[in-house]
Amino acid sequence: MESVRKKTYTDELEEQVAHLESEYESVNEKLKAALAGASTTGSSVVLDMPVSKESVSFELQDIDPSLIDVSPENERKQEFLDEISLSDILPTIRSGGGNQYPGMVRPKPDGRFELLYGSRRRAACRIAGVNFKTFVGDVPNVDVRALSLLENDSKDVSFFEKAQAYERLIELGEYRSWNELSKAKGFSQSTSSRYKLLCELEEIFVRILPAPSDMAQSYGEIISKLKKKNPEKLFARAEQLLEDRKESLKEGRELLNYEQVVAALKSAVRAPSIPTSSMPPKVYASKDGKRVLKRTVSADGVCKIQIEGLSESDIE
DSSP states (O other), X not given: OOOOOOOOHHHHHHHHHHHHHHHHHHHHHHHHHHHHHOOSTTOEXXXXXXXXXXXXXXXXXXXXGGGEEEOTTOOSOGGGOSTTTTTTTHHHHHHHTSOSSOEEEEEOTTSOEEEXXXXXXXXXXXXXXXXXXXXEOOOOGGGHHHHHHGGGGTSOOOHHHHHHHHHHHHHTTSSSSHHHHHHHHTOXXXXXXXXXXXXXXXXXXXXXXXXXXXXXXXXXXXXXXHHHHOHHHHHHHHHHHHHHHHHHHHHTOOOOOXXXXXXXXXXXXXXXXXXXXXXXXXXXXXXXSOOEEEEEEOTTSOEEEEEESOOHHHHO
């Protein structure tokens, strides 16, 4: 008799995730087509929402970016969006007087707007001092997360931002543990452990990078090991790197890349190699043996040099 395996809670989660991912992809393709076909203020498009299935009408508008608040469902950390991390799109937005590819917002009761899609472009417009071109529509609450996830399509969020988003899902009770989440998302326990360590990163270790997207998935693991060696020296070096990043931004100098930042942090906590007193002294002598230089190093690293066979004037 053929046995029937009982569907587990994790199985149900995996099915829900697969269904939502399919819905997001469908909306994403429709959104791309709509955005590509509308370029003038006042243009409108109608999209079917992925969760509520409601048809929502959107109108293209130019809005002051200071009036737009980013949805809390958006995974991207807005505080890290500066001239350096936005260097791939900022020159085009400055030269073109705004963003060519619109974002998406919904109106709020207080006259402001909630951004669902396009936070990098909105941040670049704010820095450039130009209006943000965006579609405005009354999106139902249940569809906000689906549309916010589309934000990652243009430039994937960093491992750090993904880790923060995963932790938030656990805090909201959508997953009972990192173990359950990792099974539903399809990544290994070692990957789950790395994401957890990224959640523990102090903000300064993210800010010293050119952009959060530059970090490797193992970055939190690296910082955790370095903190165990010498936390004082590690944080002091991070402060120096942060100041250097700020000065580089002002002066237009090239920043240290991810590998160089990690090397600098590792160098800061590396213990110096100190010879022990048991090492034999080094002796250097002239061919005739009349002039001798002897070097010894104590256990605490103090170097002593003795010179024989030379006058005071010769030594000078």
